[in-house]
Amino acid sequence: MKLRTSAGAVALVLAAAMTLTACADDGSTAGESASPSPSSSSAAATDVPEPTKEDVAALESVQVSGKAGEEPTLKYDTPFEVSAPTSRVVDEGTGTELTEGMQVTMQHVAYDAEATKVGSTWEQGAPTSFVLGDASYGILTEPLTGQKVGARLLVANPVTGQDGTTSTSVNLVEVTDAKTVPTRAEGEAVEPAAGLPTVTLDDTGKPSIEIPEGYEAPKELVAQTLIKGDGPKVKETQTVTAQYTGWTLDGEQFDSSWDRGAPSSFSLQQVIAGWTQGLAGQTVGSQVLLVIPADLAYGAEKSADNELAGQDLVFVVDILAAQ
Known part of the structure; x- marks a missing residue:
C-alpha cells in the first residue's frame, strides 16, 4: 500500500481495527484493503465467530464519556480482550435507516488493548466513508445494518498483526450520514x-x-x-x-x-x-x-x-x- 499523507496513515490504523482481513487466516496482512488499488489482498473472510458471554460483558464494562458529535474518551480495565468481534449500541440514531449498499459516513476513534488511543477521524479532520457491505469494513455490516444516522456504537475486534500476535482494538463509531448510491455508472x-x-x-x-x-x-x-x-x-x-x-x-x-x-x-x-x-x-x-x-x-x-x-x-x- 502506498501511503502518502499522515491522514492516510491514521485512516489505515482505523481501517485495520475495523477490517475482517486483520483476523482472517488467508495470508492477508493486517490493515490491507480488499481493493487491489490500495493493495492486492483477497476479499475478507466471511465466517465470523460469535462473541461469548464474556466478550459481551467485557464490552459492557467500557465507559464512554463525551457527547455525540464530539470525540469521546474510552476507559476500561486493561489488558482488554475479546475472542470475537463484539458490538454494543451506545446511543440510538434518529436519522435515515442504514441498509446494505448505502454509502455510510462515520467518525470513529480507535483504542488499543491498553486503553491508549491509536487513531481518530476527529483528529484527522475528515470522517470515513464506505459502502455498507464492503468486505473491507465487513465487521461493521451486521452491527450497523438497521441502525439509523446518529447512532453511536462500540466495536471491539481481535486484530492479528504482521508479527502474528493478536491484540484487541476497541472503537467508538458515530454514524454521521448515509445515502443511497447508484450500482453502476450512469451517463x-x-x-x-x-x-x-x-x-x-x-x-x-x-x-x-x-x-x-x-x-x-x-x-x-x-x-x-x-x-x-x-x-x-x-x-x-x-x-x-x-x-x-x-x-x-x-x-x-x-x-x-x-x-x-x-x-x-x-x-x-x-x-x-x-x-x-x-x-x-x-x-x-x-x-x-x-x-x-x-x-x-x-x-x-x-x-x-x-x-x-x-x-x-x-x-x-x-x-x-x-x-
Whole structure:
C-alpha cells in the first residue's frame, strides 16, 4: 500500500481495527484493503465467530464519556480482550435507516488493548466513508445494518498483526450520514480511441474485457472515459465509492468489487498512482478504462512480495460517488 499523507496513515490504523482481513487466516496482512488499488489482498473472510458471554460483558464494562458529535474518551480495565468481534449500541440514531449498499459516513476513534488511543477521524479532520457491505469494513455490516444516522456504537475486534500476535482494538463509531448510491455508472456513452482493450458490460453493468492481439502497454497512463457521468469532478484529495474490475495485460482478472457483491470506498491519496491520476478530474457517474504502466501501479520491478509488481494493469472503474 502506498501511503502518502499522515491522514492516510491514521485512516489505515482505523481501517485495520475495523477490517475482517486483520483476523482472517488467508495470508492477508493486517490493515490491507480488499481493493487491489490500495493493495492486492483477497476479499475478507466471511465466517465470523460469535462473541461469548464474556466478550459481551467485557464490552459492557467500557465507559464512554463525551457527547455525540464530539470525540469521546474510552476507559476500561486493561489488558482488554475479546475472542470475537463484539458490538454494543451506545446511543440510538434518529436519522435515515442504514441498509446494505448505502454509502455510510462515520467518525470513529480507535483504542488499543491498553486503553491508549491509536487513531481518530476527529483528529484527522475528515470522517470515513464506505459502502455498507464492503468486505473491507465487513465487521461493521451486521452491527450497523438497521441502525439509523446518529447512532453511536462500540466495536471491539481481535486484530492479528504482521508479527502474528493478536491484540484487541476497541472503537467508538458515530454514524454521521448515509445515502443511497447508484450500482453502476450512469451517463452518456463515449466512443473510445481505436486500439484500446474492448469493454463489454453484462445486464448488471459488470465489465469483461478483450485485449487486442499484439497490444503493447503504453508508456504513459491511459484514462479513457467510456461513460460520461453528469456529477461533479472528482478531486485527488477525495474519497470515492466505486465498482471496479482489474486485469493483468494478458486478460487475467485478479480482483473485482462486482464479485464481492458491493462497491468499495477509498481515498485517492491511498491508492496506486495510476488510480489517483486517472480518476482525478473525471466526473461522478462516469465509467473509466485505465491502462496503467507498471511504474504507476506496483512498481516497474518484479517483487516476491507482490505478484502484481512489474506488471502493467487494466481496470474498468465505475465512479459512483465522491466526497
